[in-house]
Amino acid sequence: MSPRGRRPGGEDTRAAIIAAARTEFAQRGYDGTSLRAVAREAGVDPKLVHHYFDGKSELFVEVMAFPANPAVLVERVAAAPRDQLGETLARVFLAAWDGPEGRERFAAMFAAAAAHEEHARMVREFVGCEVLHRVVEAMRTEVGVEPRPSESLEVRVALGAAQLIGMGLLRYVVKVPAVADASVEELVAILGPSLQHHLVPPAPG
Structure with a gap:
């Protein structure tokens, strides 16, 4: 098996970020979730999270x-x-x-x-x-x-x-x-x- 690497940009990446954010928000709540933690869970560079979403509130709006x-x-x-x-x-x-x-x-x-x-x-x-x-x-x-x-x-x-x-x-x-x-x-x-x-x-x- 190849090691897990960071995903490139694309629709799959955006979907992975949303899925990771849903997990982080559910486990840590809104206050306890960081965009860096979402990026880590999704296996992407934190810059990609900012590329798709203008901050944590916009990401939460998408998740909800x-x-x-x-x-x-x-x-x-x-x-x-x-x-x-x-x-x-x-x-x-x-x-x-x-x-x-x-x-x-x-x-x-x-x-x-x-x-x-x-x-x-x-x-x-x-x-x-x-x-x-x-x-x-x-x-x-x-x-x-x-x-x-x-x-x-x-x-x-x-x-x-x-x-x-x-x-x-x-x-x-x-x-x-x-x-x-x-x-x-x-x-x-x-x-x-x-x-x-x-x-x-x-x-x-």
Whole structure:
């Protein structure tokens, strides 16, 4: 048998990187996985991982079959006017998941998270690092949102995310008719003000 060498570039290499990443994420979680470890597991030069994927978050998005890169979605939300953040967040979320393929991926992701702790840990760490943290930083720097001293912006953003994910579970997984059959505009109109309250703390008094 010939010794195992590093793979050259190509579709087989990309597939090997994805397979290796799936193993690493499952064993070590999102936080504990490095691109160098993925390259070692795949038997490729670390530069090839960077050639195919622009960072760990993009690789995770591919492994989990997300319909869009959350980092890009966060940028769209942060670019919205301050008084339209809630509406924009609801619309961006629905735009990412509401197509037939997105609905299937959402349901599959949360079904796996409910059934396997390692899968739940991957999603939990990814959402914490790449979604909630990015939203919080965007709120502070680009939008200039500052909560009252007794409040936490991290808690506000997490509660907003919980509301969106809960809606997604009712719409795509449990398929409660009132939510599953509602139009995007109807949901945006209802969720927008509530998300706005979470993201933009009311002025004192």
